[in-house]
Amino acid sequence: QSALTQPDSVSGSPGQSITISCTGTSSDVGGYNYVSWYQHHPGKAPKLMIYDVTKRPSGVSNRFSGSKSGNTASLTISGLQAEDEADYYCSSYTSSSALVFGGGTKVTVL
Amino acid sequence: QVQLQESGPGLVKPSQTLSLNCTVSGGSISSGGYYWSWIRQHPGKGLEWIGYIYYSGGTYYNPSLKSRVSVSIDTSKNQISLKLGSVTSADTAVYYCAREDSGGYGVFDYWGQGTLVTVSS
Numbered sequence: 001q002s003a004l005t006q007p008d009s010v011s012g013s014p015g016q017s018i019t020i021s022c023t024g025t026s027s028d029v030g031g032y033n034y035v036s037w038y039q040h041h042p043g044k045a046p047k048l049m050i051y052d053v054t055k056r057p058s059g060v061s062n063r064f065s066g067s068k069s070g071n072t073a074s075l076t077i078s079g080l081q082a083e084d085e086a087d088y089y090c091s092s093y094t095s096s097s098a099l100v101f102g103g104g105t106k107v108t109v110l
Numbered sequence: 111q112v113q114l115q116e117s118g119p120g121l122v123k124p125s126q127t128l129s130l131n132c133t134v135s136g137g138s139i140s141s142g143g144y145y146w147s148w149i150r151q152h153p154g155k156g157l158e159w160i161g162y163i164y165y166s167g168g169t170y171y172n173p174s175l176k177s178r179v180s181v182s183i184d185t186s187k188n189q190i191s192l193k194l195g196s197v198t199s200a201d202t203a204v205y206y207c208a209r210e211d212s213g214g215y216g217v218f219d220y221w222g223q224g225t226l227v228t229v230s231s
Contacts, residue, residue, distance in 0.1 A: 003156050038218070043223070045224070052214065091157070
């Protein structure tokens with residue numbers, strides 16, 4: 001199973017909105033509504049931000065939202081803040097009953 | 111608040127077996143409702159799912175690692191363990207344990223901070 005494809009980096013100014021893409025195939029992202037997104041500050045434990053494509057866990061800011069179209073899922077961060085600077089990873093359930101992650105995207109707040 | 115803490119040798123020689131433990135606090139791993147998983151991150155790269163175990167002992171592994179991986183559970187210690195055999199430098203990574211909601215797919219709500227394992231002679 002190949003890793004999901006994410007851009008290496010995305011940047012934006014405070015207050016702006018940015019979108020991170022996560023591209024897979026019909027055997028993973030496109031075939032199931034089981035895409036999750038994780039925020040990772042290096043040296044800390046990753047944090048679940050979005051699950052089942054669009055759902056937000058309790059306690060996660062509503063500035064974070066998820067969507068999917070075809071084989072590509074997206075994470076949008078609105079009202080970008082300095083604390084949002086981190087690495088973001090997507091994951092998807094696959095047709096082989098396994099999980100596959102993306103390569104990660106570094107978000108920089110300018 | 112559930113907390114997970116990985117532990118084990120930081121250096122393993124090639125061809126040997128990597129062994130790690132994950133101790134869970136703030137909740138019982140035998141209460142059901144969750145898979146207890148291992149995930150790794152190669153240096154400078156993305157995450158790779160290794161596999162999980164349920165409190166009953168049922169397991170499921172990444173097909174690409176299945177021949178070398180074993181995950182076990184010790185409910186008396188509230189601990190899960192990972193063994194990865196015949197390691198090479200390609201197994202050098204930060205290893206995380208995480209709790210996955212068994213009602214979903216890929217919903218890891220709690221993670222450990224990870225432990226770096228280097229494979230080198």
